[in-house]
Amino acid sequence: MGGSQAKEKSLLQHLEEVSPTEVVEETAAEEVVTISKWVLPGASSNEKVVLDALQERGITDRAALATIMGNIKQESRFHSNICEGGARIGFWSCTSGGYGLIQWTTIDRYNGLARHSRLIGRDPSSTEAQISYLFTEQQWTSIEPSLKTPGQSINFYMNKAYYWLGWGHHGRRTTYAFNYADRLSVVEVPVTK
Numbered sequence: 001m002g003g004s005q006a007k008e009k010s011l012l013q014h015l016e017e018v019s020p021t022e023v024v025e026e027t028a029a030e031e032v033v034t035i036s037k038w039v040l041p042g043a044s045s046n047e048k049v050v051l052d053a054l055q056e057r058g059i060t061d062r063a064a065l066a067t068i069m070g071n072i073k074q075e076s077r078f079h080s081n082i083c084e085g086g087a088r089i090g091f092w093s094c095t096s097g098g099y100g101l102i103q104w105t106t107i108d109r110y111n112g113l114a115r116h117s118r119l120i121g122r123d124p125s126s127t128e129a130q131i132s133y134l135f136t137e138q139q140w141t142s143i144e145p146s147l148k149t150p151g152q153s154i155n156f157y158m159n160k161a162y163y164w165l166g167w168g169h170h171g172r173r174t175t176y177a178f179n180y181a182d183r184l185s186v187v188e189v190p191v192t193k
Contacts, residue, residue: 034188038065041183046078046127050101053131061150062184063177067157068147070177071165075103080127091117091124101130102165112137139164154178 040051076082083089084097098105104113113124113133122129134140143160154177
């Protein structure tokens, strides 16, 4: 056997003897970077879900986030299964008034939540379905660019939020917004790229 044939035979024998767990594939090293993220100490699970979803949409200004959170607190206290008046019931059992995180009231918006939830395979009473739907609504998409504009006041964002929600009454939404603004803090979060 020539030198190259002997090497080839030796290599083939070695490959036959190697078990699958001994084969090591080299992968590109993953890069870990840190990003700044707003968190809310003492937040409920729904508050955390909403805050994270807003930031994933590119809303990063403290006052904008606080304004949205204050409005949702006024509308539903962050209960996704709440019917206007306070009853905690499923979507299909709420037969009058608003429902959910932002109290969808008009028939178009209410039915839109049902259609969207069916499309994504979620219960319309769930926080995830309602957040997903919220981001598709024309009322939201028309103000979202303003919410992504940093450096504005809570009053500026509150005026935009009116076009999103069309409040029947102002309530304590601005007080809640200022409270959220005081409580929000920044943390550095490692992210693998």
